[in-house]
Amino acid sequence: NEPPLDKGWIPWLGHALDFGKDAANFLTRMKEKHGDIFTVRVAGIYVTVLLDPNSFDSVVCDTTFLEFTRIRNQLIKKIFNLQLEEIDQASERRWMEWQFQGPSLVELNTTMKYHLQTVLLKTLHPLEWREDGLFDLCYSLLFKAGFLTLFERRVNPELVYNQFRQFDDLLAKLARSSLKGDEKNSARLSRERLWELLSPDRQSEAESVSWQKSYHHFLQEQGVSAEMQNRALLLQLWTTQCNAGPAAFWLLGFLLTHPEAMDAVKSEIRGLSALQDTSTQHPPIDPLETHRTPVLDSVLSETLRLTAAVMINREVIQDKTLHMADGRVFHLRRGDRVCLFPFLSPQMDPEIHSEPQMFKYDRFLNEDMSVKDHFYKDGRKLKYYTMPWGAGRNACVGKHFAVTAIKQFVFLLLTRLDVELCDPQAKLPPIQSSRYGFGMLQPDGDLQIRYRMKKTQHQT
Numbered sequence: 001n002e003p004p005l006d007k008g009w010i011p012w013l014g015h016a017l018d019f020g021k022d023a024a025n026f027l028t029r030m031k032e033k034h035g036d037i038f039t040v041r042v043a044g045i046y047v048t049v050l051l052d053p054n055s056f057d058s059v060v061c062d063t064t065f066l067e068f069t070r071i072r073n074q075l076i077k078k079i080f081n082l083q084l085e086e087i088d089q090a091s092e093r094r095w096m097e098w099q100f101q102g103p104s105l106v107e108l109n110t111t112m113k114y115h116l117q118t119v120l121l122k123t124l125h126p127l128e129w130r131e132d133g134l135f136d137l138c139y140s141l142l143f144k145a146g147f148l149t150l151f152e153r154r155v156n157p158e159l160v161y162n163q164f165r166q167f168d169d170l171l172a173k174l175a176r177s178s179l180k181g182d183e184k185n186s187a188r189l190s191r192e193r194l195w196e197l198l199s200p201d202r203q204s205e206a207e208s209v210s211w212q213k214s215y216h217h218f219l220q221e222q223g224v225s226a227e228m229q230n231r232a233l234l235l236q237l238w239t240t241q242c243n244a245g246p247a248a249f250w251l252l253g254f255l256l257t258h259p260e261a262m263d264a265v266k267s268e269i270r271g272l273s274a275l276q277d278t279s280t281q282h283p284p285i286d287p288l289e290t291h292r293t294p295v296l297d298s299v300l301s302e303t304l305r306l307t308a309a310v311m312i313n314r315e316v317i318q319d320k321t322l323h324m325a326d327g328r329v330f331h332l333r334r335g336d337r338v339c340l341f342p343f344l345s346p347q348m349d350p351e352i353h354s355e356p357q358m359f360k361y362d363r364f365l366n367e368d369m370s371v372k373d374h375f376y377k378d379g380r381k382l383k384y385y386t387m388p389w390g391a392g393r394n395a396c397v398g399k400h401f402a403v404t405a406i407k408q409f410v411f412l413l414l415t416r417l418d419v420e421l422c423d424p425q426a427k428l429p430p431i432q433s434s435r436y437g438f439g440m441l442q443p444d445g446d447l448q449i450r451y452r453m454k455k456t457q458h459q460t
């Protein structure tokens with residue numbers, strides 16, 4: 001009673017090469033061949049891929065037969081050369097939730113907004129058009145603002161960003177051990193350089209307070225060695241910064257290439273701008289916090305549906321019976337893995353989302369402007385109709401912080417700047433196919449834009 005098995009032709013490696021090259025393409029082919037559950041061999045490991053979102057809970061909610069800690073620790077070792085085995089995962093999770101969802105979230109949002117404004121306005125010359133790649137612009141600005149919000153500010157964020165991008169570009173290959181000679185050196189060097197840049201400034205220890213400092217403190221309490229404490233900062237830099245910039249890029253890229261969506265968002269924003277507080281009241285009232293933005297929210301959900309591609313991997317630690325929503329039952333072997341890839345289903349599933357390759361800005365909007373959250377597969381209403389934030393115990397703890405930051409960034413860009421495509425006919429670049437499974441997708445190439453400060457602002 002096991003799922004159909006496809007070992008591939010290459011001994012031991014099995015399908016590892018196809019999987020690493022373009023997981024979406026490979027898993028689509030396997031789905032066409034075997035259906036919505038099958039097992040493939042990938043570098044000596046048997047991975048059962050489950051592509052029926054109605055059955056996801058049997059994986060996401062199972063903490064007895066399935067677990068993530070060992071897979072996570074192996075990956076962390078490979079990518080960050082970091083060993084955090086002594087950490088109690090549940091305490092770390094609680095600590096993160098307290099930091100990003102507790103009372104300090106309001107303060108984090110305010111600080112992030114302040115830094116977004118300063119880093120954005122710093123890049124502008126009044127009256128002059130500037131040209132840039134949209135991806136580089138979004139990633140660098142959100143990274144710098146995020147870095148200044150969470151980490152110690154003694155180093156130049158530009159320096160950290162440049163090193164970070166070199167590291168991030170090699171990260172998927174690093175995780176799959178497929179780096180070539182030169183790339184190996186360059187990944188190692190940028191990792192070491194980032195450890196150095198992030199290492200705390202002992203002299204300023206007494207006066208400064210930051211998220212970075214509290215995290216350090218948490219690791220100390222958990223008994224993590226000084227060296228590993230420092231390396232863990234890079235893990236957290238990546239976890240907290242690798243998704244928001246690329247998400248903002250895709251969102252603005254879709255708007256710039258879909259004029260009807262841009263008009264709808266701009267019209268919603270005009271309504272909000274009219275409400276913006278120009279009084280001297282402190283802190284000023286922010287209309288994004290006090291008013292609904294159904295159009296922008298739907299645009300964000302649609303953007304993430306098309307470009308968020310996390311994989312949810314679990315290890316089978318005891319033989320397990322997997323009950324599918326349609327009544328089928330499968331046996332999973334201890335030592336194998338289970339993988340959900342929500343990008344293929346629900347996100348790109350034509351049964352759930354009509355014309356799934358198309359960007360439809362109002363896909364998540366009802367006629368009365370409420371959120372559309374009724375989607376069906378096999379006649380069943382779906383709990384998971386899009387899954388950019390993961391699910392269950394590992395789901396993104398920074399979701400609210402990320403959503404606020406992305407909305408603030410888009411609001412700022414569209415209210416303070418004139419932004420246009422250099423080539424009005426330009427299309428969005430294709431997706432980098434090697435990044436499936438590592439959070440937000442990144443483009444292969446960029447979208448050239450020009451931008452300047454809006455006239456009304458530098459006249460006043």
Ligand code: HEM
Nearest residue numbers: 239240243244247308310388389390394395396397398402
């Ligand atoms: C569009 C932006 C973002 C997306 C799509 C996103 C997505 C995700 C996903 C899918 C996971 C879980 C991966 C898994 O199953 O292992 C995750 C974990 C996490 N995210 Fe986000 N994220 C975003 C932004 C952020 C931001 C801005 C922060 C914090 C500043 C953040 C903090 C975290 C943390 C700390 C975890 C680890 C949670 C854990 O291991 O329990 N994320 N994120």
Ligand SMILES: CCCCC[C@H](O)/C=C/[C@@H]1[C@@H](C/C=C\CCCC(=O)O)[C@@H]2C[C@H]1OO2
Nearest residue numbers: 072075076238239242311313437438439440
């Ligand atoms: C790379 C392992 C570190 C995991 C740290 C944290 O729990 C998750 C952060 C996610 C991360 C997801 C990307 C890869 C996870 C590996 C999936 C797999 O098992 O193959 C990235 C930052 C956060 O969202 O996207």
